[in-house]
Amino acid sequence: MDGQTLIDSTREQLSKLSSIFAMSMVMFDRTDETEIIQFAADSVAALGAARTEGAYLLRDDLTRVGDGSTELQSRLRSLSGSDGPVQVAGAPWAWAFALRAVGGHAGYLVVTADAEPAAEEQYLLGTLAQQAGAALNSARLSRHERRTTAELRSLNDRLRVLNEQLTTAVSGLERRRLAYERITAVAASGAGEAGICSTLHDLTGLPVAIEDNFGNLMEWCGPGRPTPYPRTSPRRRSELLTAARRSGRPIRQRDRLIALAQPRNEVLGVLVLIDPDHRAEEHDLFALEHASVVLATELAHRRAMAETELRLRGDLVHDLLTGTDDESARFRSSALGHDLSPPHRVLIIQWPGATSSEVVARTVERVAATMLENGVLLSQRGGAVVVLTPSPGWDGMRRWQEMYRSMRTRLQNEDGAIGVGGAADVPSKLPRSYSEATRALRIRQQSMEPNGITVFDNLGIYRLLATGDGEHDRELREFVREWLGALVDYDAANRSDLVTTLWQYYECGGNYDATARALTIHRSTLRYRLRRIRELTGRELRDVETRLNLHVATRAWQILRGSE
CATH class of the missing domain: 3.30.70.270 (Reverse transcriptase/Diguanylate cyclase domain)
Known part of the structure; x- marks a missing residue:
C-alpha cells in the first residue's frame, strides 16, 4: 500500500469514526431504548459491507427488536455479555456485538456479511455497538432518574400534605387543650352557668345559649339575642331531646348545634351554639361537648344542693306551721x-x-x-x-x-x-x-x-264563719240548719239546687238577670225556684233581716260544704 492509499484509507476511517460519533450524539439525545437500538441497527450499513441481522435488548430476558431470528437468542445467552460469532443461515460471516457500557451489558447487535470484514470495519462496528450500549445505559439512567425524581416529587408532596395535616392536628390539639383547661378552670372557679356560657362564646366566637330541659332560656352570651326567646311545642322539644340522647354527640337543628347536659338519664339542661353559617369546626364541637359535661356537673350539683336546701327548708316550714x-x-x-x-x-x-x-x-x-x-x-x-x-x-x-x-x-x-x-x-x-x-x-x-x-x-264576716274551731263549726251547722234546713232536705230528696240558687241570688245582689246568667237558667226558671224557696222556708226573701240571715247562712253552707 503506497502512501496515498494509506492516507485515503486513514481519511475514510476518520470519516467513518466521525459518523459514529455523530450517530452517538443522536443516540444519546434519545431516551427510548427501542429507538436507540433501532437507530444503531439502521446505521450498520453506513460503516461498510456488513448488514444488520437483528437487534436484541436485555431486559428480564433478551428481547428481539424489529426483524431478526429468534433462533439466535439461545446462542446469544451463551455468550454471557461477550462478543462472539453466531450462526446465521445463508450468511458466510455473522457476529454478535455486545452492547456494553459502564452500567453493564444491555443486549446485542448481530451483523452479517458475505465475507469477514476487515479489522478496521469490525473496529467501527464494535465502536458503534459500544456507543449504542452507552446510549442505552444513559437512557436507562435517565429513565431511572426521571422515575426517581417523580417519586421524590410525590414523596415531597405527600410529606408536605402530612406536614400540613400534622400542623393542623397539632393546632387542633392545642385548641382542644386550651378549651379543656379554660372550661375546667371556669367550672372550678364557681362561675356557674354564666361562666360556662361566656367561656364557650370566647372559645368559639359563636353566640351561646343555655336552656333548661323545657326550652326556657337560662343564659345567653354573644350578639343577636332574640326577644322573645323562641320556644317549640312540648312534643317537638321531646323529639329533639330524644334524638340528641340517641346520638351521644352534638346534633344540628337548623342553625343550632345542640349538646345535652345529662349527668345520668335525666336531661338537666341544653347547651346551644348558634351557627347559621355552618362554620363551627371540630375543635368547636369538642369545646361544646366538654362544656356540656361541665354544665351537667354544675346543674347536678346545683340540683343536689337545691334538694338538700329544699328538704331542710321543708323540715323548717313543717315545724313552723305545726x-x-x-x-x-x-x-x-x-x-x-x-x-x-x-x-x-x-x-x-x-x-x-x-x-x-x-x-x-x-x-x-x-x-x-x-x-x-x-x-x-x-x-x-x-x-x-x-x-x-x-x-x-x-x-x-x-x-x-x-x-x-x-x-x-x-x-x-x-x-x-x-x-x-x-x-x-x-x-x-x-x-x-x-x-x-x-x-x-x-x-x-x-x-x-x-x-x-x-x-x-x-274576709270581713267570713272570718267569723270560718274559724276551723270544732265547737264553732257545730254552732254554725245549727245556724245553717235553722235557716236552710227545709231547702237542704228538699234538694237532697229531689236532686234540685235551691240552696245554690238562693246563694247565687244574694251574691248577685238580688238581680234577676245576673243570677239567671250565673246559673245558666232562664229568668222564668229562676222565678219559679225563688217562689218555691219562699214556700219551703215560709220567709220573705226581700225582708232586710231575713235577707241578711239567709245570705250569711248560704255563705256558711258553702264553707261547710267545702270542708267536708
Whole structure:
C-alpha cells in the first residue's frame, strides 16, 4: 500500500469514526431504548459491507427488536455479555456485538456479511455497538432518574400534605387543650352557668345559649339575642331531646348545634351554639361537648344542693306551721339564709291548671325573687305550695295581686287560687297564720270566682264563719240548719239546687238577670225556684233581716260544704 492509499484509507476511517460519533450524539439525545437500538441497527450499513441481522435488548430476558431470528437468542445467552460469532443461515460471516457500557451489558447487535470484514470495519462496528450500549445505559439512567425524581416529587408532596395535616392536628390539639383547661378552670372557679356560657362564646366566637330541659332560656352570651326567646311545642322539644340522647354527640337543628347536659338519664339542661353559617369546626364541637359535661356537673350539683336546701327548708316550714319556739326557729332559718325577725305571713297556693306542684314551686321562687325583697321559705303540702314570706307594708294587697298576676302569666294558666293568712309577729304564731291562709283559700275556692287571691284580713264576716274551731263549726251547722234546713232536705230528696240558687241570688245582689246568667237558667226558671224557696222556708226573701240571715247562712253552707 503506497502512501496515498494509506492516507485515503486513514481519511475514510476518520470519516467513518466521525459518523459514529455523530450517530452517538443522536443516540444519546434519545431516551427510548427501542429507538436507540433501532437507530444503531439502521446505521450498520453506513460503516461498510456488513448488514444488520437483528437487534436484541436485555431486559428480564433478551428481547428481539424489529426483524431478526429468534433462533439466535439461545446462542446469544451463551455468550454471557461477550462478543462472539453466531450462526446465521445463508450468511458466510455473522457476529454478535455486545452492547456494553459502564452500567453493564444491555443486549446485542448481530451483523452479517458475505465475507469477514476487515479489522478496521469490525473496529467501527464494535465502536458503534459500544456507543449504542452507552446510549442505552444513559437512557436507562435517565429513565431511572426521571422515575426517581417523580417519586421524590410525590414523596415531597405527600410529606408536605402530612406536614400540613400534622400542623393542623397539632393546632387542633392545642385548641382542644386550651378549651379543656379554660372550661375546667371556669367550672372550678364557681362561675356557674354564666361562666360556662361566656367561656364557650370566647372559645368559639359563636353566640351561646343555655336552656333548661323545657326550652326556657337560662343564659345567653354573644350578639343577636332574640326577644322573645323562641320556644317549640312540648312534643317537638321531646323529639329533639330524644334524638340528641340517641346520638351521644352534638346534633344540628337548623342553625343550632345542640349538646345535652345529662349527668345520668335525666336531661338537666341544653347547651346551644348558634351557627347559621355552618362554620363551627371540630375543635368547636369538642369545646361544646366538654362544656356540656361541665354544665351537667354544675346543674347536678346545683340540683343536689337545691334538694338538700329544699328538704331542710321543708323540715323548717313543717315545724313552723305545726309550732316551734321562736329562738330555735330563728337560728335554723338564719342557717338557711332567711331572716325570721320581721313579721311573716303564710300563703297557700293551689294551681290545678299547672302540670305539677313542682312547677308551681319553681314559679313561686322566680316570682318571689323579683317581687319580694327578703326572700321566702316554701314547702309542698297536700298538692299545694306553702310560702312563708315577710309581711309587706301598707301596699300589701297590691303586692299580693301583682304576685297572683305574675303567677298567672308565667304559668300561662288562670286556674289557680292563693290564700293569705294574717301577719305573725313571732315565729311561734305562724300556725295561726297557716290556719287563716287555709280558710282564706277555701273561701276563695268556694266563691263565685274560685280563681284569684284572698287575704284573710279582708274576709270581713267570713272570718267569723270560718274559724276551723270544732265547737264553732257545730254552732254554725245549727245556724245553717235553722235557716236552710227545709231547702237542704228538699234538694237532697229531689236532686234540685235551691240552696245554690238562693246563694247565687244574694251574691248577685238580688238581680234577676245576673243570677239567671250565673246559673245558666232562664229568668222564668229562676222565678219559679225563688217562689218555691219562699214556700219551703215560709220567709220573705226581700225582708232586710231575713235577707241578711239567709245570705250569711248560704255563705256558711258553702264553707261547710267545702270542708267536708
